[in-house]
Amino acid sequence: MADLATAKPLQNEGKKPFWTETRRSRLTAYTFISPFFILFSIFGLYPIFFTIYLSFFKWDALGPMKFVGFRNYELITSDPTFWISFSNTLIMALMGTVPQLIMALFVAIMLNSALNKFKNTSRILFFMPNITSIVAVALVFSTMFGNNGMINWLLNTMGMESMAFNSGWWGVKIAISTMVMWRWMGYNAIIFLSGLQSIPTDIYEAAKIDGASRGQQMIYITLPLLRPFIIFVTLISTIGALQLFTEPYVFLGQSGTGSTRQEGVTMVTYLYSEAFRNGFFGTAAATAVMLFAFTIIFSVLNMMISSRMGGDTGGKKA
Amino acid sequence: MNRMKRMAVVLIAVLLVASLAACGGGGNKTTTNNGGNTPGASENGANEGATTDSGEKIELTFWSLGTTNYEELAKEYTEEHPNVTVKFQNTSDQTAHHNNLTTALSANSGAPDIFMLEIAFMERFINAQDKFHNLYDLGAKDIEGDYLEWKWKQATSLDGSFQLGLPTDIGPTVVYYRTDLVEQAGLPTDPDGFSAAIDTWDKFAAVAKQFKDKTGKPFADLTDLVYNGVRDQAADEIYFSRADGSFIGDTNPQVKKAYDFTVNGIQEGWIGNTLLWSPEWNKAINDGDFAVMLAPAWMAGTIRNAQDSAGKWAIAQLPEGAGNWGGSFLTLPKEGKHSKEAYEFISWLVNKENQLKSFKSKGLFPSIPAVYSEPSFTEDKDDFFSGQVISEAYAKSAERVKPVYYGPLHDQVDTMFKDALKNVLEKKADPAKEWENAIKQAKTLAERS
Secondary structure, eight states: OHHHHHHHHHHHHHSOOSSOHHHHHHHHHHHHHHHHHHHHIIIIIHHHHHHHHHTTEEOOSSSOOEEOTTHHHHHHHTOHHHHHHHHHHHHHHHHHHHHHHHHHHHHHHHHHSTTOSOHHHHHHHHHHHHHSOHHHHHHHHHHHTSTTSHHHHHHHHTTOOOOOTTTSHHHHHHHHHHHHHHHHHHHHHHHHHHHHHTSOHHHHHHHHHTTOOHHHHIIIIIHHHHHHHHHHHHHHHHHHHHTOOHHHHHHHOTTTTOOOOGGGOOHHHHHHIIIIISOOHHHHHHHHHHHHHHHHHHHHHHHHHHHHTTTTHHHHHO | OHHHHHHHHHHHHHHHHHHHHHHHHHHOTHHHHHHTTHHHHHHHHHHHTOOOOTTTOEEEEEEEESSOSHHHHHHHHHHHSTTEEEEEEEEOOHHHHHHHHHHHHHHTOOOOSEEEEEGGGHHHHHTTGGGBOOGGGGTGGGTGGGSOHHHHHHTBOTTSOOBOEEEEEEEEEEEEEEHHHHHHTTOOOSHHHHHHHTSSHHHHHHHHHHHHHHHSSOSBSOHHHHHHHHHTTOSEESSBOTTTOOBOTTTOHHHHHHHHHHHHHHHHTOBOOOOTTSHHHHHHHHHTOSSEEEEEGGGHHHHHTOGGGTTOEEEEOOTTSOOEEEEEEEEOBTTOSOHHHHHHHHHHHTSHHHHHHHHHHHOOEESOGGGGGOHHHHSOOBTTTTTBOHHHHHHHHHHHOOOEEOOTTHHHHHHHHHHHHHHHHHHOOOHHHHHHHHHHHHHHHHTTO
16 A cells, blocks of 8 residues: 555656646547547448448348358449449430530639629529429429420421430430539539639739730630639539439339339449349449449549649649 | 537537437347337327326337328227327338338338338348238238238248238229220220220230221330230249249240230330320320220329310220239238237228228229129219229229239349330330340349349
């Protein structure tokens, strides 16, 4: 006892007490931010790791899980439908995103220009599609793109032949890309708009004094200074496009079967039907892991390409 | 300011506790399960001034699907059995409804006492028998004889020892036809005459061609329903073998017959091109753009929505036998704690009198054949269907249905064949190649099970 009594003060002399003011305030801080991390690990991290784990098992969600090694990956990579879904996703990503971003940029410039008298109204108008329920959108579009729908009627009046928008290889993709474009253009335009407004007007004024035309202003001022926004928007759109699901699902699965035709099957609809229609949760998990890998690859590619764009000019802003 | 701060702290504390509770819920699966007994009691206690004998009061949870009159019937039941109340949760989205149960069963938590199971999802759950009560243990043998044999068998395990559910409604297939249009083509308009004119598939095709030549309109609305009509008459099995679950769609003659028959219809031009359930299809029904629709009893509701066509429809029998599309069962997941009371309730809910009530109020077609001879069932003339006694026409079809085994991937594989037919119709694809492709896809899918 005596030993302890003498030892304690000695230790205390060398070490600070455990609950110092900094530690205490740190604990408070971590406690305050912990809800996010707790929720994230339950609903974010855990599912991610469970998906990877699950991709090595055969499981119908009801019976016991059975370890099958890489069999699920073998099954999906040998399934032609999987590769069709992959190429469909890419094609629709290109068709729906590239023209959409260009249009969004023009819309943003238009909204930003001093000529536009109804700025707020038109901003709301362009943003509206984004908050409309996708299911409602898909239903309206499926009526428009029906065999005897409005689009075919237009094509006919222009002297062209009707297109099979719900079964044709390109027809399906055109219809779905149009839906995506309509829905996201306004959203991206708003982001571009905030970018445009961050560009100081005196740069333009200086350019005007130097005699730069509108086109020159666009190429040498607007685009380079917008670069961070362009990178952001392209990245978000790429990720979004790879996860394309509701539009094809509702547009093509409207016969109530919940399946999507091969012409419009995307990676996520493939994943969805593997899990929730066929009850093969293992192959669905493997698809998810593949999708994750593809998303990373394409995002990195995208970053590389879009950060090269405009060369050094981007650096000047900083 | 101080008050605000205190409020914020309390709020955050609540959030924290809530998130921790969420965390605990994931790990401890049995808590909610045990809870099943008590919450009912405490809720009742709150309502009726705290009675402590919780053994008396029973609350059954019931996940119902689509439009039924079960909630009203449950109220009647509570009047007779004051200790039993039924709490409903209704969904109209079939896929979501069954996925919810899958989730609950695999998590061992959250499944209801009574679950309404649609036939298309039967195979998924009949393979998970250990998650359900065997109704044979609860006395289902005694009432088995009341129901249509084929319907009962749909929910019986292959060895016949396990009964998963009690039959609710059925969907016997008939031929809905437009009397005004078939008259234009010089065909008999009365149900018996028209049924006789199309009583084999060959005759059906000949009549269809004749109709197309005379009126210029397609005879049937779309490929899917024509294909279903022939397919459903397969003997015993369709795409999958009853014995070992292997894929047999490529060798089953009835599947090939259904495919060829539909291809023939496409090539002869008497099959229309509308998409099932699309607005265009509804318009075509209303405008009389085609003459017949091969569809189950419950399709009458859709046809009735086409108001301009009132009085112009009638019902004939399908060539060469009938088929069935749809219909549900009431099952008791094992998680439910009141199996005895739940069974008593569901066996009452789908008894003869109540099936008649469900038919009268919501059109759920009875699976108890004794109902078909009830006067109030047969006296019902329907003006929409040119004054025909339609319940009789359905009953006739229901008694001709033969049981078939579907297999867990039936729906998925079926879609592949439907897509093939649509490609033949819309893209003028080669039918033989499309057939091969559908078979290949089906085999790829079957490999996984």
